[in-house]
Amino acid sequence: MxxxxxxxxxxxxxxxxxxxxxxxxxxxxxxxxEFYEPVPPKVTPGINGAAPSDAIVLFDGSNFDQWISATDSTAVQWHLNGDGSMTVKDKTGNIQTKKNFGSVQLHIEWRSPAEVQRDGQNRANSGVFLQGLYEVQVLDNNDNDTYVNGQVGSIYKQSVPLAMASVPSGEWNVYDIIFHAPEFSKGGNIVKPATITVLHNGVLIQDHFEIEGPSEYIGWPTYVPHGKAPLILQDHRDNSRVSYRNIWVRELD
Missing domain, CATH: 1.20.5 (Single alpha-helices involved in coiled-coils or other helix-helix interfaces)
Known part of the structure; x- marks a missing residue:
């Protein structure tokens, strides 16, 4: 030089x-x-689990207007109860939202039957699927052991919950879920995996877990490129009798 x-x-x-x-x-x-921009939007919080002012109410107990059959897009066949809840109707199939979602904050309440029937994975089994692919397990695990990556609050077959925080069978459980959707390249490769945080009855059970791919019963999870997609509630086809109520979502993207 x-x-x-x-x-x-x-x-x-x-x-x-x-x-x-x-x-x-x-x-x-x-x-x-100190800085003064951007100014956060004002959101009025709900009281006692009610939806905040910027939320989309997906189910308030009055109708199935936000839902369709995930099998054939026809009307929902689940039971609409007089107490503001809905209950899985066995062998009628999963239901899904009419609207597609990306990253969300989801509030959902669920209840297993007070009358205990069956055991293991066949006791009050259902599930909450983010973007129709990534399952947070719903199951009555009270005095009912099963494989821990398939127990209540697990990211099914992927992540064991940090705690088992269920209330007694027949009482209402609450899931508060923060989900960030995966990101893909134009070529369809995974750029940023999905992440999920779950509070079960106010207890942290999934702490920003990096989802490995869609929930699979058999085999390894493998990402397939996709965009926004519906929220799905599962009919496990085992007379699960799981009920849901007070479902709302805040879009994060």
């Missing part, structure tokens, strides 16, 4: 070092670390 070239390189390094040093200097004026 010639002498002029060395001098130019040294000048560039000196300038970069000086600039970096200036950027790292701690401010002495408190206003230097």
């Amino acid at each position: 010639s002498q002029p070239s060395k001098l130019v390189l040294l000048a560039i390094l000196f300038s970069a070092t000086t600039f970096y040093g200036q950027m790292q200097e701690e401010p002495t004026d408190p206003k230097a670390t």
Whole structure:
């Protein structure tokens, strides 16, 4: 390297070092670390589990207007109860939202029957599927052991919950779920896996878990490129009799 070239390189390094040093200097004026944009939108929180002001109410107990059969897009055949809930009607199939979603905050309440029937995976089995693919397990695990990556609150066959926080059978459970949808390249490759955080009755049971792919009963999860998709509630076809109520969602994208 010639002498002029060395001098130019040294000048560039000196300038970069000086600039970096200036950027790292701690401010002495408190206003230097204050900013006023962007201003967050105002959201009025709900009371006692009610939906906040910017939420989409998916089920309030009065009708199935936001839902269709996931099998053939016909009307929902599940039971609409007089107490503001709905109950899985065996062998009528899963139901799904009419609207497609990406990243969301989801609030959903569910209840297993007070009258205990069957055991293992056949006791009050249902599931909440984000984007129709990624399942948060619903199951009555009270005095009912099963494989732990398939128990209540698991990301089915992927992530064991950090705790089993169910209330007694027949009482209402609450899931609060933060889901960030996966991102794919134009070529269909996974760029950013989906992540999920779940609180079960106020207890953290999934802590920003990085989902490995769609929930599979057999085999390994493998991502397939997709966009926004419906929320699905599962009819496990085992007389699960699981009920749901007070379902709302906030879109995060």
